Amino acid sequence: MDSIENKVIWITGASSGIGEELAYQLNELGAKIILSARRETVLLKVKNKCKYQDHVTILPLDLTDFNSLGIVTQKALKINGHIDILINNGGLSQRSLIVDTKFEVYQQMIDVNYLGTIKLTKHLLDHFIAQKSGHFVTVTSLMGKFSSPYRSGYCGAKHALHGFFDALRMEHEKDNINVSIICPGFIQTNVAKNALTGDGSALQKEDNATENGMPVNECAQKIISAIKKKRFETYIGGKEKFGIYLKRFFPRLLHKVVMNSKVR
Template sequence: MDFTNKVIWITGASSGIGKALAIKLSQLDCKLILSSRRETELNLVKSQCHNPENIVILAFDLANYDMMKPIAEKAISKFKNIDILINNGGISQRSLIIDTDISVDKKLMEIDYLGTVGLSKALLPHFITNQNGHFVTVTSLMGKFGSPYRSGYCGAKHALHGFFDVLRMEHEKDNIKVTLICPGFVNTDVSKNALTGDGSKLETLDKATENGLSVEAFAKRMLKAISKGKFEAYIGKKETIGVLLKRFFPKLLHKTVMKSEVR
């Protein structure tokens, strides 16, 4: 797939992976809708992009998952069409199950799962009418296997795989594509913004994240996977081997993760 003349909507576009995608895509002949909660930061991203006249800002909160229809309508009105939705917005977690209040699990599900599902369902009729569309959802390797300190995050990301696998099956007849992008460690502020057991932010960049792929390298590989229409893409360093271990050697994966001391 060529991105030329496509209208691409990116959530979580104010920083990290979303920001890197916006900057790279702005160099191509396409139009962008950039979304996150933070309008000021979105405008800063826009100022760093090429062809800003082809970029519009639409700020909203994924936590408002039951109010996505008017947001989708507003997005469509910007360029009268949307070809690709990149569901990149979300939040992570760093806390043990025993120390995590149920309100944190609820917030992770509301933002990472229900917010993404609500937005995608709101846009789905537009894709059906056009008999064309592409949902690209950034999950995580944690959507394929688990790791300590990420129980609620893993649950939300696993749920996304279940939902979007079914969406792909039900709407193949409508020429609607689904690509699930599963990052490993990427050098972003994801751990700094991660929720702890009481719902406060961790405010710390862990070593594994710091040593992860650069957002530029990740975005390049992600766009390649989207252009090829892949069902799933696992993008990272050696941690991606966990997907194969989970499938064929689950006990070995368990032992490997337990030895890794990843937090």
């Protein structure tokens, strides 16, 4: 099991939720962390709550500003001279029926959840190859393994991440590059409140499943354990995790279970 101490870890989506909690826990374990998200003021608040603030650097980025991601990556590399781990955590959810969802919302889902992550990953890949080590940790979702109503665009983008990062792992195992895919279920964050509705506006309300989900600090602990163990794929949550196995062996039963649940 690898140690986190003194590792240089870059976290996207670090201004709230899972990314924010990972920042606190990884900082306390002695990692040198780079925090990225769109809002610099919120990142500064996260930094100020970290135990060892001298080991924290904030680096604003917008995953949909593809042309800027190469420049941001070079800035990240200059901070400590190298990067050991990239945690691809930035993302956006959705709550709307397909028939009610504008095509532009699907474009945004792909840009934020998939293409921005891929672009950033590719910019850092050459560095990992050159130093003959590196670890991509990509936070997808259980919705990257099976689907549910109201989340069509989100599910599609998260499924795509699995296809890409499984291939990256195979192609660059020879370069000592590790890939861990993290699949959370219902976690107590603001993911539902910030989710896009069919017209592109934010939902601005919580759902019961998220409110009653796993505490975010427990989720972060499990992610850090998976990082240390360099696990290929990790499922985190409550009973919703069993959807993985129903999808694989009993897909029609999973369909019935999801349709009978309060999935919105």
